[in-house]
Amino acid sequence: MTQVTLDIRPTFDVRQRLFGGVPWDVVLDDFDAVTSAAYSVSLFTTWDEDAVALAWLKEPDGADTPIGGDFFGAPALTEPRHMIPAMDARDTTQQLGVVGPWSERLAHFRFEFAPSDGEEIQSEYLVPRAHAVDAIRAVRELAPVIAPVLQISEIRTVAADDLWLSSAYGADVVGLHFTWLRDQAGVEAVLPALEAALLPLGARPHWGKLYLDRDTVVPDLYPRLDDFRTLTERLDPEGVFRNPFLTRLLGAL
Template sequence: MTERNWAGNLAYGAERIARPGSVDELAELVAAAGRDGRRVRALGSRHSFNRIADTEGLLVETGALPALIEVDEPARTVRVSAGLRYGELAEVLDREGWALANLASLPHISVGGAIATGTHGSGDGLGSLAAAVAALELVTADGSLLRLRRGDADFDGAVVALGALGIVTALELDIEPTYDVAQSVVEGLPLDAVLADLDAVTGLTASTSLFTTWRDPEVIEQLWLKRRADAAASDDLPPALAAMGARAATVKRHPLPDVSAEHCTDQLGVPGRWFERLPHFKLGFTPSNGDELQSEFLVPRERAVEAISAVRSLAASIAPLLQVCEIRTVAADALWLSPAYDRATVGIHFTWLPDQPGVEALLPTLQAAIAPFEARPHWGKLFDVAEAAERMPRLYPRWHDFAELRARLDPAGRFRNHLLERLGL
């Protein structure tokens, strides 16, 4: 039976998919593939919408490796197996009195895969999930285990590495004492008012997300506000938003119009544990499996208003293919291939209808419109690769440094695949 990704929009091209039950077994698989001249790639929770995790050789699922969650209280870190899902990690951490600073909108994604692609949540002061990495362990091309810690010469190049350096087996993540978050939703913000002071809107809470369908290019339909409970969380409408004519939602909302909010995390200002509010969706339910495609483009914060305005100019072309567009923020980091490398960042995320030909036909136009604003595509989502490849060395100042690191750790190219080659790696 052909195996597919989360969205079902691609079938993996690998000769086989292996599910090693130990790091030793994984190391032997990688070493044997190297001796046979085959390529190898890691496969996590399959939430990539492009072929970043595919190969014509051997795919190795990391989810079957032994589950590992080891808290180091003095260091304020947790060592975790790369194939574990964030929601599973979060529940254990919280029981022990600890938390992560940030989570993505889905708690269902694997730790290793999310970090390798620079995946993120939202928050002016919150880095991507990769920014929390304090150390990582990976099986390299000859089957040996390499460990890198924050501060090591190659560390900043190895965290967001697109699977190009080896198979990551475990990571250490920064943790902090557990905390509560309250989530509320505000509706009906005039887009012009938001763009007039985007910083003020995104800075209202620790984590803020804006949603629009672009059916009405003058309106942000929903604003999701996630306040830490120690920041006086409530369901009150912030005065700045009231002045814009916005209104507080009085019932629980889903980001997509007219979709049941049953499986969304709780709202209406009711405080809950951090892992039950920072994601948009509950761990116990798998949303949108096979019902959507995704793209995302991340721009410097100082160019965000221009980029959003450029997207708005295409609203008539975007809306027929779109379920919802989310605008969110990410703090700068120092990781070479992170979309937030060296700059505070705003992500413009598109949840598309499952119409791949239509989306692929639109992407060159969309990317051309936002290219002047240094838009970096999300590594694991749909983008026009030919257009992006020409700009990669300009978009990522450490691009050539990463290429040299890849060549040094994997000289025979065992972890390369067609997508990396098309991107110039």
């Protein structure tokens, strides 16, 4: 690589607010309205709750917003919260509508602190937005299996892109993220049921997080994988940048 051109947006300020207890029927019946209500919307749940525990909204300073002290029936919180109830909110970026630079608000966690719990396993499946509600319903049905090994889940939306191995390649998607307890055997025991529910809906797993894909259907969900395989064989013919995972995914050189 000899040259890179960056498309840079001018800096901007952001505020973030939290709302507690968004009714599930609202999320399922009006999913697009809920998830597009702010610049960034994250929903946090353990799936076995009567309502989504937290809605985490990030908005550019000065943006017009109809959201006051209520978000689809969920009241605004008046005290900072970590998305994992047992964790200290001091690890999170500043909340309660306090305006600050985008670099100190768009991430959930302060750069100088450990993100999330710090002792965990993570999985994430990116589902085409058109199937988001079906996917959420399917995961909720698995709540009795998931909850015992789960710390928290985040539901977030991601815009389509044209990056070959992106889990949002060619389609707007909804990410179903799972922060598990650090229990490898316990997590691997629940993933088959989770993948059986999500992969038929077109879910793509996050490459950097734990997934199983015992039926090896995941490569078929990435239409440019063969192009990437050809590129790696040309640029890395000795496999210097390979590891066992990539060799299993791409095949031996």
